[in-house]
Amino acid sequence: MNTPSLADMRKNYQQAELLESHAAAQPLQQFGTWLQEAIASQIPEPNAMTLATVSSxxxxxxxxxxxxxxxxxxxxxxxxxxxxxxRELAGNPFAALQFHWVELERVVRIEGRVEKISEEESDQYFHSRPLASRIGAWASPQSEVIASREWLETSSQKFAAQFAQHPPRPPHWGGYRLVPEQWEFWQGGSARLHDRLQYQWRNGQWLIQRLAP
Ligand SMILES: Cc1cc2nc3c(=O)[nH]c(=O)nc-3n(C[C@H](O)[C@H](O)[C@H](O)COP(=O)(O)O)c2cc1C
Incomplete structure (x- = not known):
């Protein structure tokens, strides 16, 4: 079978349009509509988003x-x-998020400042997680170099034995909240004439502007 070359791979988008007359005045409302549509469409992992941070x-x-x-x-x-x-957020709290709902030909980009959520909120979510995930939060020194897969499994067994059914929330584990200052909603259009609506927080309200695709 001949696979297409990368240079020949392109898609014409034609599912929907995003017009100022239909966009919500509040970006959170527009986001909520699109996220719910992504979930309802049963695409895989509609709640997955790319998080960009910047080092010192x-x-x-x-x-x-x-x-x-x-x-x-x-x-x-x-x-x-x-x-x-x-570590990067501790040094520079500004970050960006991006959802790409391929099947819906939609992207949402969000930029703003990141803060830690309250300990109570982190506790509440931590204790709603499956036991294996709660043990994993203790067992894995995320982003550090480790010796082997075996090391990780041993670490997991050690914490499972130590905490049994009731691991507390590790002090190094919890939630972050990105407080949006800017949003962009992208809807693929035909002949590369995509719709892009940008929302910026200006003088106490959301300014909506169309960006060239
Ligand atoms: C679909 C998907 C969802 C993920 N969700 C999370 C998450 O919610 N929190 C998290 O810490 N890592 C999550 N990960 C793993 C991260 O992508 C990443 O490997 C990890 O956080 C370490 O990133 P860092 O070394 O840049 O801090 C997820 C990975 C995938 C593929």
């Missing part, structure tokens, strides 16, 4: 995390505060 040497890096909550305060995910992303 001004080098960007990305990874995928899961959105676990959102409201007027911002978007929340959970992780290890000592991980690479945690």
């Amino acid at each position: 040497e001004l080098r960007p890096s990305t990874r995928v995390v899961l959105i676990k909550a959102y409201d007027e305060r911002g978007l929340v995910w959970f992780t290890n505060y000592n991980s690479r992303k945690g």
Whole structure:
């Protein structure tokens, strides 16, 4: 079978349009509509988003995390505060998030400042997780070099034996919230005439502007 060359791979987008007349005045509302549509369409992992952070040497890096909550305060995910992303956020709290819902021909980009959520909120979510995930939060020194797969499994067994059914939340594990200052909603259009609506927080309200594709 002949596989197409990368240079020949392209898709014409034609599912939908995003017009100012239909876009929500509040980006959170627009996001909620699109996220619910992504979940309803049963695409895999609609809650997965790419998180970009920047190191103190001004080098960007990305990874995928899961959105676990959102409201007027911002978007929340959970992780290890000592991980690479945690260290980068401690040095530079500005970050960007991106959802790419391939099947819906949609992208959402969000930029803003990141803060840790409260200990109570982190506790609440931690204790809702399956036992193996709670043990994993103790067993894995996320982003550090480890000796082997075996080392990780031994670490997991050690913490499983230590905590049995009731691991507490590790102090180095919890949630972050990105407080949006700017959003972009991208809807693929035909002949590369995509729709891009940008929302920026200006003088106490959201300014909506169309960007060239
Ligand atoms: C679909 C998906 C969801 C993920 N969700 C999370 C998450 O919610 N939190 C997390 O810490 N890592 C998550 N990961 C793992 C991260 O992508 C990454 O490997 C890890 O956080 C370490 O990143 P860092 O070394 O840049 O800090 C997820 C990976 C995938 C593929």
